[in-house]
Amino acid sequence: MSCAQAAMHDQAADPLLTLRARPRRIALLGNANVGKSVLFGRLTGQYAVVSNYPGTTVSVTKGRLMIGGEVCELVDTPGITALEGALSEDELVARRILDRGEADVVVQVSDARNLRRALMLTSQLASAGRPMVLVLNMADEARAHGTVIDAAGLSARLRVPVVETVATEGRGLAELRAAIGRAAVPAFDEAHRGDHVRLAHDLAVQYRRHRPRSAARVQEHLGRWVREPLTGLPILAFVLYGMYLAVGVFGAQTLVGLLEGGLFEQVVNPGATALVNRVVPWPIARDFLVGEYGLVTMGLTYAIAIVLPVVATFFLVFGFLEDSGYIPRLAIFSDRIFRTMGLNGKAVLPMVLGLGCDTMATMTTRILGTPKERLIAVLLLALGIPCSAQLATILGILGGVSFLALVTLFGVVLLQMFLVGFLAARAIAGERSEFIMELPPLRWPQMGNIVRKTLLRVRWYLGEAVPLFLVGTALLFTLSRLGWMTALTAASEPVVAGLLGLPRDAAEVFVMGFLRRDYGAAGLFQMAKAGALDGVQAVVALTVMTLFVPCVANFLMMVKEQGLKAALGILGIVTVIALGTGAALNAVLRGFHVAF
Amino acid sequence: MSPSEKTRRLSNLGPGVSGRVVRVTRENPDRADRLTALGVTPGATVTVLQRFPGVVFLCDHTELAVEPAVARAIVVDID
Secondary structure (H helix, E strand, C coil): CCHHHHHHHHHHHCCCCCCCCCCCEEEEEECCCCCHHHHHHHHHCCCCCCCCCCCCCCCCEEEEEEECCEEEEEEECCCCCCCCCCCCHHHHHHHHHHHCCCCCEEEEEEEHHHHHHHHHHHHHHHCCCCCEEEEEECHHHHHHCCEEECHHHHHHHHCCCEEECEHHHCECHHHHHHHHHCCECCCCCHHHCCCHHHHHHHHHHHHEEECCCCCCHHHHHHHHHHHCHHHHHHHHHHHHHHHHHHHHHHHHHHHHHHHHHHHHHHHHHHHHHHHHHHHCCCHHHHHHHHCCCCHHHHHHHHHHHHHHHHHHHHHHHHHHHHHHCCHHHHHHHHHHHHHHCCCCHHHHHHHHHHCCCHHHHHHHHHHCCCHHHHHHHHHHHHHHCCCHHHHHHHHHHHHCCCHHHHHHHHHHHHHHHHHHHHHHHHHCCCCCCCCEEEECCCCCCCHHHHHHHHHHHHHHHHHHHHHHHHHHHHHHHHHHHCCHHHHHHHHCHHHHHHHCCCCCCHHHHHHHHHHEHHHHHHHHHHHHHCCCCCHHHHHHHHHHHHHCCCEHHHHHHHHHHHCHHHHHHHHHHHHHHHHHHHHHHHHHHHHCCCCC | CCHHHHEEEHHHCCCCCEEEEEEECCCCHHHHHHHHHCCCCCCCEEEEEECCCCEEEEECCEEEEECHHHHHCEEEEEC
């Protein structure tokens, strides 16, 4: 039966329904990290960000899917563990889709290795009374683990189509499309009604066989090395060092050198200046485009030549780590520390994601269990986690100063995060949730997915950050034209020069930093390159910049997730802490005559 | 062996020991529900992989990491 026929069938049951007033809606539902987004991408040809850990999809994504000759709407949803009992925000979203009849067909995607868990959800889905298909994804990995499922038998018993797929390779998709047309409401024996656990257990025992396992030996060893402290911590150090080499040395030094020192200083900026001087008769407009605060000479140079190379290399390396399944394993090591901060090990996910982009990570705090945890995580992200763009400039500047400078910066920031987390855990009302976390399988990542994800993120960066860089540059230009920059510099001198011991000009960098931390950091990068900052000044300036709220976009996301009051509170607290820490650090470093 | 010798808390098992889940204590219903949803239900096979710095165990083919308090709530019959 095609989608169209399915619609007709539905129409018979509900005569008021007009024939396809809207496209048939198919919802992908299922446990976290089972491959819903991969399947979504395969079926719609539309890319949704895919990673090897739960919680990558934080909102509902829609796309178009062709079945037979008919266009249907496919909905990708965040992963869920249950549809009954105490539900998380994501589970409420799924529940609503079912209850409001927003899905004509439900495709339950499951991990073939975890049949029991999948069936518990199937049993709960059954009560929604929607026609459904059960997809046993990752069938190849299940087989490698020695799990064989009698899909035909299970299908006959549940009376819904059961399809085995390997979504990452596109296997089983034709069967799935065909099966969607045959979707049916599952039928369960009366004896089992309501007892999801027993039903799932009995069915799993009946339709699943274990054979001697053929593979996965290497995976097991690797899994053990990564999670045991004796081997895991050296591996972590190695991973961090590898990231430093890739992002800090190759990205921030080699690539930035080529783009900024080579392309922009030698070709783009002189070329643009020559062109503008010839074509544009008004000096003020010339200045606006190619002057000291010129859109091209400052805005584009910062965005494209300094920040972009680092962001791109970071996302490439980060994508590899994401897809390998390594990042969630860090939760095992960090659980104890996070617990003293009112969180649990799971918080490592938004924190590490924040190294990519704090704005996206702020959205990911939804995976945390309680409102208290979410608030603390949003605060810590805003306070201490430098995003990739900013990390880039930090590594670029301090890499040239000394290793000790880097250690000082990160040491101070981490200590500050710990202190604030410790206090917040005690000051904020509410509970933390217990640490219970599923570890995704370790895998060798697919290069295609990493490249696609990186391109998508770079495009997002270009769309999100570059306009702000240009706005920031225009703002600086206006301030300087109106003579306000001098006033601002003078007004902030007691703080910038007095408390923080920085050159007076650093004030303008902090104005930029209010728009985007990385933009401010790029300004510091230029100052450092011009020799305007000594080692201590570089460390102090970057520490303050790191502790600031990341950018306007992040602030707006905080408002969206936590409300205006909490967001303003966080902004105030973070700004005070940033300046206070900078002042203290400056006093200590000067007092002990530290020179980096 | 008498049943009491075979029945232990998951938190007391050493790495490599496996068994079947008998029950999850319900003094914290939210915890029990979350474990159930993850497949830690009576009859499920579990194998302890690691105890420090956190308890990691295998349940079917799912690797789960939990804090000690959670491991104490899982009652297991060892093989």
